[in-house]
Amino acid sequence: MTRAVKQLESAAEAGRYQREWFRALRERVAGGEPFALVNADAPQEIFRAMDIPYVVTQWWASVVAAKQRSGDYLRLVAERGYPDDSDQYNAVALGSVFDDDPASAPWGGLPRPTIVLAETTGDTTRKVFDVWGQQPGIAFYALESAASNDAPQRWWELMPHRWEEAVGTARLDLLTAELAGLVRFLETTTGREFRDSRFREVMALVNEQAEWNRRSRDLIAATSPAPLSVVDSIPSVMVPQWHRGTPWARDAARRFHDEVRERVDTGRAACAGERLRLMWIGRGLWYDMGFYQRFQESHGAVFVWSMYLAVAADGYARYGGDPLRALAARFAAFSEQLYMPPWSGDWYVKEARAHGIDGVVHLVSADPRGSWFTTRALRDAGFPVLELHADNVDDRGYDTAAVAADIGAWLDGL
Template sequence: MVEKLLASAAEATRYQREWFHGLRESAAGGGPLALVNADAPQEIFRAMGIPYVVNQWWASVVAAKRRAPHHLELLRERGYPDHTEQYSSIPLASLFDPDPRDAPWGGLPRPTIVLGETVGDGTRKIFDVWGSQPGITYYALESAAENAVPVNWWDLMPHDWEKAVGTARLDLMVSELENLIRFLETTTGRVFSERALRRVLDLVNEQAEWNRRTRDLVARTTPTPLAVTDGIPSVMIPQWHRGTEWARDAARRFNEEVEARVRAGAAVCEDERARLMWIGRGLWYDMDFYRRFEQRHGAVFVWSMYLAVAADGYPRYGDDPLRALAARFAAFNDQLYTPPWSSEWYVKEARLHRVDGVVHLVSDDARGGYFTNRALRAAGIPVYELHADNVDTRSYRESAEPALEDWLEREVLR
């Protein structure tokens, strides 16, 4: 069990458990419940007061509780693939669990609406299965692309997002959001309020600014004051509640706690010998992984995408709330996975955090990984490719960690 050094991380986890208990009670009482992908416009649901749970967050909980093999077996028994897109498909298996009493946190309540974008054939088919179940409706969002790509999107996105994303993509996303609102009003009886959405977006921007301050503080501080195992819950649990005052205030408390550690000279590893960057999703079934490298080698993971994208990927300012929201998500996958959007951003972040090496978790469904690694190596930064899935323990070989340690000693610490 990973020890949390930050009170904000422990508090976020406690809050999430209480929130999930209330979510289960609401669903049991017959209220609407949405299951949404991590990169979908959750702010619409927030503004309309429709409870939702994030698909990939639930997969991370299942994996952390070592229940992923059971869920993948449930998929396999029904003829569904258990070897691809596991991060997105594990929550689907919750539908087929005949005895959910052993499920984490009491089990995933049955949603009435699922929302996901059509990125890749596998993701679309997973959500099609959701939509084929009685009482569940799948609302699909398109995934568009643009030929003109700004490599410095992180500078443009807060205010000049029309230029960064492209008018055609924004037009499409706005029309889809308008249709989503009509669909939700019809199916749930809830009423959309532009005023409520403006308030949600204001709170999200405030939260993003606090995350930006924290990211920049961690980047310039040596030795690092923040363990990645604290940073992920401290930033991501509030992300799933963004658009609320609690989430905004949680981001502020996180920033203040990191600042206090910096002022006190507190360090994750006093004998910090190397600063590492972790590219990819969290290794949810073994979060102790990161701390072992601190203890054995003085190698600290100072970066993960979670705090970094919370800083660069979310702030959007503008007078048109639907269009600003569209700008947040129309190119969200590009920011993380599509070169040169993603590759240039990873290089920028590696330099900002002054990393000595990069560990890149590469799963079978990785997108754009080759180009990311090529860009980092061209910038003179050593990269190690760790081939494993972040929720499927079958993909992780016992030889992986010794091989990574050997690379660390040869190419980084020497």
């Protein structure tokens, strides 16, 4: 498959930092420190404040997929009687615990966790993490996934300061209590202390990082031709996101912004012959990142938008109130923001309009989480949508040539 070509130094620097960080993390775990595997939709900031090293499940799955190893890990899952065609994003990481030769794994292999944490959206995710908890020496702490019948209008405007109104008191009461329980659990199982002053520092750094991401998102939206494509924005944003609450992550977000600003000011573009601005909805296609640049030369089509920078801009900043409750507000409605109507549809339409989008490619996996409603909202707003039915980490049914032909024909129509 075609390799993605990164144009931003911040993207390359993020990759270098992540490799060195992972090497150091493996050394810490080998030295006997507790280690957590944490779902992306769960509040990692508590682990940051308590200095408990952790890896995000979805990040590890993306590394495995990028190394073309997801089929191997899913085979290990299937050999133990579990389905290998359901919730692969989490199941790929689960395969790591069954690997008898971790030294041959990407990046030296995922250390065996002592703690796993997940926000249990849907029955499947809960079952995957239950299997983690059945392994010797691994404790699973589950967070509930509460829902509400009411959806706020323009949630992205409410969330930074009026998050209680946006999310709802009952949902915040539940998750805040669960987070307090998580703190007690971690203190008991690891011997680490949770200090409120340190936690406030972490939360403040996350807010600063979100503000830099918002500025970057707005710069890209307002600039044509686009100063970069998602091949650069995804790693430049997401690696720092996995390190939220650290000075490095805050500074990396600022460096990314400054690099985008410089490209805007000097007229540097991802594709000088830009004719079409595309939106990518869904998780990253980790085993084929070259996909996002494949159509620039043939059609002048640039993927200028992904959810990763956009949600980093709109979904994380929380100001005021009790910091633990503010953290609950960051995650209590996270799934709705990305996947559930009308939260998600309204947001995608807003982002498509702001970025001057000409067409949308929507990755629809087996666990659609409201995909039909997202496509309908965009089409109703006048945006052409092509649905790409594939899994973002499981490449066993993915045909590169057929997908390229389908996308090319669709772009011809645009």
